[in-house]
């Protein structure tokens with residue numbers, strides 16, 4: 001192919017590629033607007049709102065700079081093409097102001113806004129604020145409330161409209177606590193207790209995720225923050241102090257026995273029974289959990305059975321070894337655990 005043929009072929013391709021690329025970008029932008037996206041640009045509370053504000057500020061500054069540079073480029077290409085005359089003095093002043101002075105002013109201003117937001121994000125809620133203690137494990141989140149004897153996992157309930165203090169610890173490696181719609185990341189560092197806070201403006205569920213690679217099931221270390229009206233939150237918290245629901249049917253009773261007398265009790269707790277293990281998640285309310293295995297699979301009877309039979313096929317590498325469960329016991333265990341709301 002001659003070079004001119006190649007050029008014309010390229011010219012012919014361009015009009016077809018352009019709309020495709022443009023619509024791809026359009027789709028990406030639209031994806032960001034989709035209703036329940038756990039995006040930092042879709043804030044649900046004051047913490048994430050600050051981050052989103054800063055993001056949009058930087059975005060619009062970038063747009064303005066881009067447009068200005070492109071306009072200058074076009075102006076130079078179209079109007080000054082072949083203009084060999086160079087006037088001294090004037091261009092130098094323009095380059096100093098537009099090329100050095102303006103960026104300096106913009107960067108210092110953005111730095112100032114960033115510092116202001118950083119200070120606001122670091123401001124802890126008052127001593128009377130509700131608190132929650134979250135511990136990162138490979139690969140799930142243990143959730144406790146001061147004053148409540150029980151625990152839950154991978155689900156943090158908070159009262160809507162209130163700032164909630166979150167104390168963060170890790171049981172093993174580095175993890176990072178991130179609820180994009182509520183608060184930027186806080187790293188969990190071994191041997192240290194870190195603090196952050198959560199605030200949700202409207203009731204609802206906000207997805208959180210471990211944001212620091214912590215091993216092969218890092219992606220399945222998700223959690224939900226459930227923001228609910230104060231009264232509902234109090235009811236929910238009271239449940240963490242009450243014994244788990246008692247079995248009502250024969251199969252549930254057999255399931256409870258299998259759990260309490262089996263290997264499960266060594267690692268799991270069910271309030272009001274002799275199962276007091278603390279290696280794995282507290283199972284007292286496992287029936288009402290949004291997922292099994294921190295986002296690994298949905299919480300339904302089929303997935304629960306698969307998990308108990310051999311969780312290593314569901315979430316390879318997780319800290320629950322295959323259990324010696326009788327095929328006959330499996331339906332009982334499923335029935336009992338599903339009843340624990």
Ligand SMILES: [Cu+2]
Pocket residue numbers: 174175176210211212213214215218219221
């Ligand atoms: Cu992780």
